Structure formats: C-alpha cells, structure tokens
Amino acid sequence: MRDAPAIPNRGLPTVFPPVGRFTPTGVLALAGLLAACGGAAAPLPPPADGVLQVVGLDTLDFDFDQYEAEPGEITIQYVLDGRQWHSLVIEGHEDHLRLEVSGGPPGVGSINLDAGRYILYCDIPGHREGGMEARLLVG
Numbered sequence: 001m002r003d004a005p006a007i008p009n010r011g012l013p014t015v016f017p018p019v020g021r022f023t024p025t026g027v028l029a030l031a032g033l034l035a036a037c038g039g040a041a042a043p044l045p046p047p048a049d050g051v052l053q054v055v056g057l058d059t060l061d062f063d064f065d066q067y068e069a070e071p072g073e074i075t076i077q078y079v080l081d082g083r084q085w086h087s088l089v090i091e092g093h094e095d096h097l098r099l100e101v102s103g104g105p106p107g108v109g110s111i112n113l114d115a116g117r118y119i120l121y122c123d124i125p126g127h128r129e130g131g132m133e134a135r136l137l138v139g
C-alpha cells in the first residue's frame with residue numbers, strides 16, 4: 001500500500017472518480033467557460049505532496065464530488081478556477097478552518113480530522129444552496 005493513496009496528486013483523484021461530473025456535456029460546458037475567459041486562465045499550481053487540492057469553480061461547484069484524506073492533520077490547498085469569490089469550510093468545523101479564494105494565491109490551511117465522513121462547502125451566501133458542496137472521506 002502506498003502512502004496516502006487517497007490524496008489526489010496534481011488534482012487527479014487516485015480513488016473514487018467523480019460521480020456524474022465529467023460527462024461530455026460538462027466537459028463542453030467547462031471548455032466553453034474557459035474559452036470565454038479569453039485564454040487568460042493560468043494553469044493551476046500543482047499541490048505539494050500530501051496536500052489535498054480542492055478547486056473552486058464559478059459554476060458553484062468544486063472540481064470533484066468527493067475527496068479523500070488520511071486521518072490526522074490534513075492540509076488543504078484551495079485553488080480558484082474562475083473569477084468569483086469562494087470559500088471552503090467543513091461542516092461542523094467552520095471555526096477551525098476557513099479558506100478563501102478570489103483570484104489571488106491559493107488558500108492553504110490545515111485541520112485535524114478523525115476518520116469519518118465530512119461535507120465541504122462554500123459559505124458564501126447562496127453558493128452551497130447552488131450546489132457548492134462535496135464529500136470528504138477521511139480514513
């Protein structure tokens with residue numbers, strides 16, 4: 001068993017591919033969205049080893065529906081792929097970690113979590129209601 005098999009490297013999950021995410025329609029919509037930015041979008045910085053990267057999208061979504069991490073101290077790098085202001089908090093742990101992105105550098109923070117199932121969401125008004133949440137499986 002490799003170390004930390006569940007933490008995605010370079011934004012690609014090694015386990016649990018996104019569910020209902022990269023449909024052809026979704027890919028075309030995303031391509032159209034990126035094209036609409038006039039090619040100004042910079043490539044996303046790769047996360048450091050052992051860092052869980054989460055990408056916030058202006059479609060009020062994260063780049064995956066589910067992320068995984070090992071129990072203990074989890075470092076999250078929150079990257080914006082878009083232009084809006086987004087946050088990332090963990091349901092029930094809002095006081096311990098809150099990352100924000102608005103087009104500047106990635107938000108990076110750490111939190112200690114026991115094994116379990118958690119919900120990531122954006123707490124900007126209306127965003128979670130618009131679908132900006134994802135599962136975080138720890139363990």
Ligand SMILES: [Cu+2]
Nearest residue numbers: 086122124127
């Ligand atoms: Cu948001």
